[in-house]
Amino acid sequence: xxxxxxxxxxxxxxxxVADLVEEAGRRLRVRDLIVAAVCAALAAGIVLLNGLDLQxxxxxxxxxxxxxxxxxxxxPEDPQTKGLDPRACARMxxxxxxxxxxxxxxxxxxxxxxxxxxxxxxxxxxxxPEALRVWWPDMPAAGGLFAGHDLGQQIGLAPGVSVEIDxxxxxxxxxxxxxxxxxxxxxxxxxxxxxxxxGGWECWFRVGHGGIASAPEIAATAFPGDRYxxxxxxxTDELSVSPMTLLRDGPxxxxxxxxxxxxxxxxxxxxxxxxxxxxxxxxxxxxxSELWFMSLVRTVMIGAGATALGAMAAAVxxxxxxxxxxxxxxxWYALQPVVLFATGLLVxxxxxxxxSVAGSVADRLxx
Amino acid sequence: xxxxxxxxKFRYPSGPLLLDGLDLEVASGCxxxxxxxxxxxxxxxxxxxxxxxxxxxxTVTIARDGADINHGxxxxxxxxxxxxVFQAMHLLPQRTALENVAVAAMPRxxxxxxxxxxxxxxxxxxxxxxxxxxxxxxLSGGQCQRVALARASVADPCVVFADEPTANLDPANAAAVAxxxxxGFPRAAVVxxxxxxxxxxxxxxxxxxxxxxxxxxPR
Numbered sequence: 295x296x297x298x299x300x301x302x303x304x305x306x307x308x309x310x311v312a313d314l315v316e317e318a319g320r321r322l323r324v325r326d327l328i329v330a331a332v333c334a335a336l337a338a339g340i341v342l343l344n345g346l347d348l349q350x351x352x353x354x355x356x357x358x359x360x361x362x363x364x365x366x367x368x369x370p371e372d373p374q375t376k377g378l379d380p381r382a383c384a385r386m387x388x389x390x391x392x393x394x395x396x397x398x399x400x401x402x403x404x405x406x407x408x409x410x411x412x413x414x415x416x417x418x419x420x421x422x423p424e425a426l427r428v429w430w431p432d433m434p435a436a437g438g439l440f441a442g443h444d445l446g447q448q449i450g451l452a453p454g455v456s457v458e459i460d461x462x463x464x465x466x467x468x469x470x471x472x473x474x475x476x477x478x479x480x481x482x483x484x485x486x487x488x489x490x491x492x493g494g495w496e497c498w499f500r501v502g503h504g505g506i507a508s509a510p511e512i513a514a515t516a517f518p519g520d521r522y523x524x525x526x527x528x529x530t531d532e533l534s535v536s537p538m539t540l541l542r543d544g545p546x547x548x549x550x551x552x553x554x555x556x557x558x559x560x561x562x563x564x565x566x567x568x569x570x571x572x573x574x575x576x577x578x579x580x581x582x583s584e585l586w587f588m589s590l591v592r593t594v595m596i597g598a599g600a601t602a603l604g605a606m607a608a609a610v611x612x613x614x615x616x617x618x619x620x621x622x623x624x625x626w627y628a629l630q631p632v633v634l635f636a637t638g639l640l641v642x643x644x645x646x647x648x649x650s651v652a653g654s655v656a657d658r659l660x661x
Numbered sequence: 662x663x664x665x666x667x668x669x670k671f672r673y674p675s676g677p678l679l680l681d682g683l684d685l686e687v688a689s690g691c692x693x694x695x696x697x698x699x700x701x702x703x704x705x706x707x708x709x710x711x712x713x714x715x716x717x718x719x720t721v722t723i724a725r726d727g728a729d730i731n732h733g734x735x736x737x738x739x740x741x742x743x744x745x746v747f748q749a750m751h752l753l754p755q756r757t758a759l760e761n762v763a764v765a766a767m768p769r770x771x772x773x774x775x776x777x778x779x780x781x782x783x784x785x786x787x788x789x790x791x792x793x794x795x796x797x798x799x800l801s802g803g804q805c806q807r808v809a810l811a812r813a814s815v816a817d818p819c820v821v822f823a824d825e826p827t828a829n830l831d832p833a834n835a836a837a838v839a840x841x842x843x844x845g846f847p848r849a850a851v852v853x854x855x856x857x858x859x860x861x862x863x864x865x866x867x868x869x870x871x872x873x874x875x876x877x878x879p880r
Contacts (some may be wrong), residue, residue, distance in 0.1 A: 307770025316773065317764075320756070574751045578744075578816065579768035 318591035330596040334604030336553035341608035345628040347544035355537040362527035368497040371521045380489030383497035391505030396424025397495040410458040417482040429474040437486030438467035444480040550631035554638040565650035572651035589644035597639040605632040663688045664850040669719035681873025692843040692851035694861040697870035703854035707822045744813035748825035752797045758808045759793040766815045783811035803834030823853040
């Protein structure tokens, strides 16, 4: 037999990194593809769970905003004798928390108003254009006379129809959209008027979502010397769930941990069934750190790759749904738990795989 | 180069003393056979000699650099001086014979191409060169054991431990493998655990494991 010299084989030096990467690829088996498929399914599940939860939260938020959860009214304690300064009300928008603010008369106006020519009497409500913008940001800039939606439905008031107010004909500019929530306005004719005097005025304002808690301070700043009552237009009760609560109690915080637990159990089974093979590497001089690196490469190739594909597929599916209300930023929110899941895979699976062959090689090979 | 074991004692937790002050010395280029019935501790002795299990007391020294493989040397460091041939062969079934052998060379700092060149030489040396590109799951037991011997050889070890290397082979293959084993490692000390007297007859020296010590078998 030919025999090479002993010097042909270098002493202990370890694997080349490129060869370890290639070896990791050559070690892939059907069981790894099963792990990959499960990781992809788990990632897709995480995105779908969180995406659907986010959709519910967005819908809840949209409903609450439409219902007026961010709208407040400031009512003088004696509106007959004293009102609020409508200009001070309009100045509320100087606060970065206030999106719109305007004054509204506390009661319907005592005028003789009738639909011409039918003569049907109608109630007129005066408010400043700024007050109408609290509910209707896109209202006609010039203001004018507007028919409440309910009134329009009941008696047929429509744009272009005239209403006779104290003997003067005024054309209806538009019908209030249904998004204007005060029921009294929808059952009357609304007239925008200049902010003059202070008798009978109360003040309505809409804040951004983060400004709800600061509403009392905003009102106090606007009306420092007045006695008033601040009321939210729509008060959530104990049974109503806020969008934030929906998100906090939703699957986001735990879905990735549950998915990671499933992946860990699966990897544990795969690792234990492959201990003899790993033991061969150990018995032939491969270090634990090199086995860990091979596991890391395999996890990147299989676990992380499949996770990314599964998550992307689920995100695309969500985005293509006709009823989708999730923006690109929202999709990123839904993907965040998957990032945690993938990070967990990269940390836990190689460590688990390596630990399964740590300790005595004899137990795996001499049986 | 040689393998020297002195005063080895070993027992499994709450078990009887399997090795009781055992001594052994095998020079490089020599082969020693340890015989005993199943369950007496042949495999355990090899595991202790090879550093896979830690003895209660005693030392094992490989004379290449005087390293005491059971005290203070990392297990995988000793793995670069030691090669194993197992009864179950422990080849990677879905890999080719060439890959199986090369896997043992790459931890020594060889590029894959270099390792495969050496692996091809070793497979030729153990008369299975023509099988280099075949997956080992398609090979016979005798062929697989020759691939395992080539894998043991490619690392150019100081010591080769073979645990029942012929137990799963038919008599003809067993004899051929045993012959290759005792002659194929001229620069290494070879220790074989077996209950096959034919293998013992080919080795330079044979012992019987009895009462935790090695007793020479008359030739």
